[in-house]
Amino acid sequence: xxxxxxxxxxxxxxxxxxxxxxxxxxxxxxxxxxxxxxxxxxxxxxxxxxxxxxxxxxxxxxxxxxxxxxxxxxxxxxxxxxxxxxxxxxxxxxxxxxxxxxxxxxxxxxxxxxxxxxxxxxxxxxxxxxxxxxxxxxxxxxxxxxxxxxxxxxxxxxxxxxxxxxxxxxxxxxxxxxxxxxxxxxxxxxxxxxxxxxxxxxxxxxxxxxxxxxxxxxxxxxxxxxxxxxxxxxxxxxxxxxxxxxxxxxxxxxxxxxxxxxxxxxxxxxxxxxxxxxxxxxxxxxxxxxxxxxxxxxxxxxxxxxxxxxxxxxxxxxxxxxxxxxxxx
Amino acid sequence: xxxxxxxxxxxxxxxxxxxxxxxxxxxxxxxxxxxxxxxxxxxxxxxxxxxxxxxxxxxxxxxxxxxxxxxxxxxxxxxxxxxxxxxxxxxxxxxxxxxxxxxxxxxxxxxxxxxxxxxxxxxxxxxxxxxxxxxxxxxxxxxxxxxxxxxxxxxxxxxxxxxxxxxxxxxxxxxxxxxxxxxxxxxxxxxxxxxxxxxxxxxxxxxxxxxxxxxxxxxxxxxxxxxxxxxxxxxxxxxxxxxxxxxxxxxxxxxxxxxxxxxxxxxxxxxxxxxxxxxxxxxxxxxxxxxxxxxxxxxxxxxxxxxxxxxxxxxxxxxxxxxxxxxxxxx
Ligand SMILES: Nc1ncnc2c1ncn2[C@@H]1O[C@H](COP(=O)(O)OP(=O)(O)O)[C@@H](O)[C@H]1O
Ligand SMILES: [Mg+2]
Numbered sequence: 001x002x003x004x005x006x007x008x009x010x011x012x013x014x015x016x017x018x019x020x021x022x023x024x025x026x027x028x029x030x031x032x033x034x035x036x037x038x039x040x041x042x043x044x045x046x047x048x049x050x051x052x053x054x055x056x057x058x059x060x061x062x063x064x065x066x067x068x069x070x071x072x073x074x075x076x077x078x079x080x081x082x083x084x085x086x087x088x089x090x091x092x093x094x095x096x097x098x099x100x101x102x103x104x105x106x107x108x109x110x111x112x113x114x115x116x117x118x119x120x121x122x123x124x125x126x127x128x129x130x131x132x133x134x135x136x137x138x139x140x141x142x143x144x145x146x147x148x149x150x151x152x153x154x155x156x157x158x159x160x161x162x163x164x165x166x167x168x169x170x171x172x173x174x175x176x177x178x179x180x181x182x183x184x185x186x187x188x189x190x191x192x193x194x195x196x197x198x199x200x201x202x203x204x205x206x207x208x209x210x211x212x213x214x215x216x217x218x219x220x221x222x223x224x225x226x227x228x229x230x231x232x233x234x235x236x237x238x239x240x241x242x243x244x245x246x247x248x249x250x251x252x253x254x255x256x257x258x259x260x261x262x263x264x265x266x267x268x269x270x271x272x273x274x275x276x277x278x279x280x281x282x283x284x285x286x287x288x289x290x291x292x293x294x295x296x297x298x299x300x301x302x303x304x305x306x307x308x309x310x311x312x313x314x315x316x317x318x319x320x321x322x323x324x325x326x327x328x329x
Numbered sequence: 330x331x332x333x334x335x336x337x338x339x340x341x342x343x344x345x346x347x348x349x350x351x352x353x354x355x356x357x358x359x360x361x362x363x364x365x366x367x368x369x370x371x372x373x374x375x376x377x378x379x380x381x382x383x384x385x386x387x388x389x390x391x392x393x394x395x396x397x398x399x400x401x402x403x404x405x406x407x408x409x410x411x412x413x414x415x416x417x418x419x420x421x422x423x424x425x426x427x428x429x430x431x432x433x434x435x436x437x438x439x440x441x442x443x444x445x446x447x448x449x450x451x452x453x454x455x456x457x458x459x460x461x462x463x464x465x466x467x468x469x470x471x472x473x474x475x476x477x478x479x480x481x482x483x484x485x486x487x488x489x490x491x492x493x494x495x496x497x498x499x500x501x502x503x504x505x506x507x508x509x510x511x512x513x514x515x516x517x518x519x520x521x522x523x524x525x526x527x528x529x530x531x532x533x534x535x536x537x538x539x540x541x542x543x544x545x546x547x548x549x550x551x552x553x554x555x556x557x558x559x560x561x562x563x564x565x566x567x568x569x570x571x572x573x574x575x576x577x578x579x580x581x582x583x584x585x586x587x588x589x590x591x592x593x594x595x596x597x598x599x600x601x602x603x604x605x606x607x608x609x610x611x612x613x614x615x616x617x618x619x620x621x622x623x624x625x626x627x628x629x630x631x632x633x634x635x636x637x638x639x640x641x642x643x644x645x646x647x648x649x650x651x652x653x654x655x656x657x658x659x660x
Contacts, residue, residue: 138373225435226435226436227435227436229430230430232387232422233387233423234422234501235450235454236449236452248440249439249440320438324485325487
């Protein structure tokens, strides 16, 4: 077990180096740099003269070829230093620290909701398989699954922020809070929750639709197996057969899906947070790429990659719990 | 005379598919007395499993019991398993009738321990605590003579061999001391030596516990060793039925005779190549007219055999046969 974990962690570190190397190379190869992008966009007359620009690039270590820059970056990371954001003049760790809460609020809630709702939905769909109500929900889920998030987000914004404006049902268009930081704590929580409804909905529905369809498909596969017939021949009722015997067996493929759902949420959060101007890590990622803010890009890349790898490791460990035939040794 | 333990009458089980209505079981009648073993024999595809599944209403869609009755009598009370409400039927399943299947490799749930799976059968039918159910499971493992029962109780199915798993299946089927066990080709998937052990175990348990057995097999050798009565099935119908002694000494239906000749004979090693019945069992969509066996029968005569379906006649007391010319052929 220990050797297995060590091997996995070692492999994970190698993967991290490969990922960050590729991302760093790509980021540095994008046209422009933090200075030109930032200044050139806002006001052409304030362009730095070439000498100043060169000096500043030297300060940030951007005058050398990117492999050198990468080595400098990673040797600092090993010492626990993610560097300072070029455009925001803040340590990257502090920047991420500020954004992590809002992202967990949206993505964490969405992750919880997708699983909390997908399991009963999947069980329901396979218990009622083929009946009219199941066909209808199946169709709705299929439609949801095929519906792009950004389109859904726009529709939801139009409906709840525009059409339903000045009604009970109005929901904020974007942002995380309209209240100043000295407003009462409870009122602020309420306000943030209010703002979070639409982004959470958008972040949830696609994965929910996918997961419940996945669970249903797997259950249908399992209930055709011989051991289900054995369970029925023992005298187990339909509910017990479905939940105890069939569902317990679908946990095996579900663990894979769970491991994959972390990276999917990260990807989703970039789009959702951008659409709803939500001050989280996804939006920070998007902005740092636009600003060519290499230290921030790399800090977030590192963080997302660690999350993804941890999700996979967790999934592999869970396998040996849900499937007695799997032995991690 | 008291009612038999299980009496199947004119059972018709059909599958509604794109090929139309397929009567896989087409008017089967069988009866089993308490503590007796009835062998149901026939080649693969003749409807044995569908008959077994129909008995506990386990045929899944598109299959459906279309007509007939299955009277099950215990403690002086008779119920028709075809019409009894689902709830009552569940008490019979695993409680009064246990079932063993052909595939020991896939018939156990891979994610639960075998102790757990035997205990479940007990807990579904008796109000017992977890630990009582567990000790009952251990008792059952002793009964089916599984080696190292204490350790095996917490083993998962994949850690056991086919023969051991079949013993576990028998333990599950017997856990609630049923009146009847339906064993659908319990040894077909096993090695020959293991087959003999499992059959011996079943026979031993039957004589000790008084459980009746419906033993389904395509192997007449298995029947000869263990059964009191035999029913031979062909294309969804019973074609011959008699006591085992009678059937083996005086087989009447050409199909039964063919099956007997196709049996490897251990005593006469140099009797030449085995005779097999030419052709295969037709599936329900291709059932021939008249006698369903006539296309494969060497005694078939036109116009009777291909036009007129023979009925099941009692040719001597307790010996039934479905053939127009049974007496002539055998005289
Ligand atoms: N689910 C099903 N759908 C359609 N036909 C079936 C199904 N199950 C069995 N049958 C048909 O029923 C006939 C008898 O099958 P079965 O009882 O399994 O034979 P066996 O005697 O080998 O146990 C076969 O011809 C098969 O085609
Ligand atoms: Mg069969």
